[in-house]
Amino acid sequence: MKKLRYLALGLLMAMSASVNAQQKKYVLIVHGGAGTILKKNMTPEKEAAYKAALTLALETGYKTLKQGKTSLDAVEATIHVLEDSPLFNAGKGAVFTHDGRNELDAAIMNGKTLEAGAIAGVTTIRNPISGARAVMEKSEHVMMVGDGADKFAKEVGLTIVDPKYYWTKERWDGLQQAIKEDSTKAVLDHGSKKSMLLGTKNHDYKFGTVGCVALDNAGNLAAGTSTGGMTNKKYGRVGDAPIIGAGTYCNNETAGISCTGWGEFYIRNVVAKTISDLMEYKGLGVAEASKIVLNKVGKMGGDGGLIALDKKGNIAMPFNTEGMYRGTVTADGKVEVQIYK
Known part of the structure; x- marks a missing residue:
């Protein structure tokens, strides 16, 4: 009987090791809006x-x-592929x-150094996203907005286009x-009433933000987010995407996070940084921390989603x-793309 028990225990251990060996390690994830x-x-x-577009983006990142x-x-x-x-x-x-204009926002963050760059209303x-990286690497600032950010981008040699x-x-x-x-009317919903967000009945018009988190060969994380904001937005409104800690955050010790959704709620809940904090200070895993924070957003009346990748390749x-719209690449190059629930 003892011999049988040892054999059974050995079999279970072998099976467990096999499962662990098959555990996927992700190196790059993307979203294209929710x-x-x-x-x-x-x-x-x-x-x-x-x-096809999400697959090309994932393959491009993996090749890099x-x-x-x-x-x-x-x-x-x-x-770049998604933009x-x-x-x-x-x-x-x-x-x-x-007013019939296109006003773009973006942010990027280095998980190794906690350096970050962002632009808004360009x-x-x-x-x-290249404008955000230029702010991070070629200026002493974290965020630039509007005409000043456009001027800076031109001065540092980024590709400039006619607004058309x-x-x-x-x-x-x-x-x-x-x-x-x-x-x-331009009324912000602060959770207590069913008012319209910035006068638009269908706030799903705004969803379509893109984002990416990557883990490189040196074990460093980076996260970035880029968006055109909200259809019919007024008064120079800026959402969560370019705000470090709200729509974008990255720390090698925790995770890289990129969000998409009803930006006002992501800003008020400081979503990306809160996920990182739950991991750092409470020891939660990336999945549990992400679920807790998104549930809080939902309870307040906000909707959307997010992607997060930790230093061990968990997502x-x-x-x-x-x-x-979302997709992943594993360390061995397997691409997966999903759209629906």
Whole structure:
């Protein structure tokens, strides 16, 4: 009997070791926004286009890491692909403000040094994520906004475009629809009433922010987020994406986080930094910490999602909407893309 028990114990240990050996280690994750994304409303062609764009972004980031470049390089390269696609609310596909302008925001953070850079309300930088990185690496500041940020980007040699570059028919039509439904009031919902966010009935118009978190060969994390903001937004509104600690945060000792959703709630809950703090001070895992914070956002009336990657390659990709464009790459190069719940 003793021999049988030892054999059984040995078998269980071997099985456990096998499971652990098969545990996936992720090196790069992305999101392309969250919201009311239903399969019944998606044509096969459009679904295929989203999956192809996310796959290309993931493959680009993975290739960058395999070349021995840094996690910052991988995040920037990955987000470039998404910013250059008209499918996402970032860069080329940015939504329009109430005044018919495209105002873009972005942030990036280095998990090794806690250096960060962000831009908000820019109108001429082709790839806003590069503008954020330039602020981090080529200035003594963390955030620049508006015309000053555009001027800085030009001075440091980034690609500058005519604002017409961002025009797409789908986004323009989205603005016309939003204006049609607009109540002309600009009221922020602070959780106590069912008021309209910035006068727009369908706050899902804004979802489409893109983000990436990467873990490089040296064990360093980086996170970045880029967005065109909210359709029909007014008064120079800025969301959570470019705010370090709210929509973007990264620390090698905890995780890299990039958020997407109803920005006001992410700012008020300091979502990205709170996830990091729960990991650092309470010892929670990345999945548990992410779930706790997103649940709090949901209870307050906010919706959206986030991606998070820790230094061991563990991930969390929770969302409380009908869908979130998201994808992963493992250390051995396996790409996975998902859209719906």
